[in-house]
Amino acid sequence: MKAIFDGSIIRTGREGRPLYEQSGYGRPEGDGLRLSPQEALYLLHRQKIEVPGYSFDTLFAEFSDQPTVMRSFLVYRDLRERGYVVQTGPHDFRVFRRGEKPGKGESLYLVRVLSERDPILFELLIEEVIASRNMRKQYILAVVDDEQELTYYEIKLQKLADASCTLPDLTPTDAMLTGKSAMVRVTADSSLEKAGFGKRLDPERLMLAPVELLYLMDRGTIRLMRGDAGMSFAEYLALASESDSELTLKHTVYTELRRHGFTPRTGYKFGHHFRVYCGTSVHSDLLVHAVEKEAALPMSVISRSVRMAHSVKKKMLFGAVHSSGIQFVEFARIKL
Template sequence: MLTGRDGRVLYDQSGYGRPEGENIRLAPQEAIYLLHRQKIEVPGYTFDTLLAEYADQRNFLRSFLVYRDLRERGYVVQTGPHDYRVFRRGEKPGTGESLYLVRVLSERDPVRFVKLIEEVVTARNMRKQYVLAVVDDEEELTYYEIKLQKLADACVPALAIQKKEAILVGRSAMVRVPPQSDLEGAGFGKRLDDQRLMISPVELLYLMDAGLLGAKKGGALLSAADYFAYASQSDSELAEKGKVYTELRKHNFTPRTGYKFGHHFRVYCGKNVHSDLLVHAIEKEAVMPMSVISRSVRMAHSVKKKMLFGCVHTTGIQFVEFARIKL
């Protein structure tokens, strides 16, 4: 607690603390930062001893490191409603609005997507940007902006496809079509030779559900449900991948395998030579280490693509974008 005029000056000029009557109450991170900057004194403590005392609290040190970094970048920072509210540069409580809601994590913390989505929705309803501040094991910081993306329709309309029949070959399907067929034009399949096109499991599921391709096994025509039961025995992620694939196709995007990038899909818009997105399908309750997400974002940025996670739940697909930012 700061009393008297000095405390009021720190609040009025730089947004430190919260007023309580004539006094200013500081959060521990604020008090330690001000002590380090020699703006205040704490009787009986030095910066070293006060930091050491609070550092015994779980997650406090990384929280302080993020607070210090934001302050030294010129932002006014207050605690809550997530970990921090961060004001626009030049603004402070009482004279401006906060711009970011910041959640602090370590590189090894798990990210539970259902909770993440809830917090991003809360931030969006408050007209704030939701940011993850991640502290690694060497105390370095990386900031990620998280957005819930609503897919726009792709740049060109989908091409019409005539219904065809295929033969099941393992989990894939083989269809006899000439080069430059309508299936290839719509972004389906991979050429086996100049007469045969191989259709992947997610493509086959989509085409069967759409009534555009019939698949036979041993001369008998399979239903989409029978094929899914068969193919999912060797691919536990097929349900999530199939739903995300279908959602991307609904918006006229062309998903192809993203294996070489370590993800389920690389996604094209229209006739673009290079893919625009990397998309990984997960269930809504998925929990993923922040270190894994960081590698995904780094890969996507290195090849100039956006990184989206497609979260599958009962009300549809929620696409969550992670992007590294510099505050």
């Protein structure tokens, strides 16, 4: 079956229509089909079409001025060989349920193709996931590494449900500033400790980390003392931020997690801001990292985060902070 390439568009004649009707290739145009570069390359590679004057290699070279053509072709080929019907748009590809095709079924996934060095722009990512959700599709990132290996990630916007636990009431108390942390005198049966705050220095003293201290000061549970004088929330935030430029961001996400009844503790050992406990479990369920909504993180950083979370059986969430609230974005590797 012949297809014509005029330097910009690849078309088939009437004999190409079965490619669309039977297998969902191309878009009908007149009596024939219009093929995307990925479709034409795949069909030529599988020897289902001929393009006069071009081999697979030379046609690939014609499209080489498009910087994404290699990785897009690799993803398209992989999805096709997994048994999916794939069409271009509205992101990079829309992927139909196995056994279904255009006109006789619905697409299941909307796929965005990236390289391992591409940045994740959280604001754009959130917009695309919302658009996919409004179309009742799953949003997938297909990432191609430098050795042409593919990894698929499902992206979800998580609305935190309230954790199924009841924390004890906290009694207002004083704390003494010690460096950037604070020390609280407690009894053996400390309500602060039961609520998941602080770390014991000894049987009589509990040390509060800056993000915990900010939360408790904001709620009016802790009055912070610096010597004989009290210290305001703003004064302490300015002091603690001198050595932690992310503290305001972390405080915002920490407060939101606490608002839903979760218990966040430092996630330093996992390379993230928080490990988060749900209910009374002795093991944390989530890893959470706070970012600005306008932030851009390399895909390689996201990959390491997801791999770490998976290895310790936790979900990986990024808390994207913006003026109207926090959007929690979950990244998870999937097999299609």
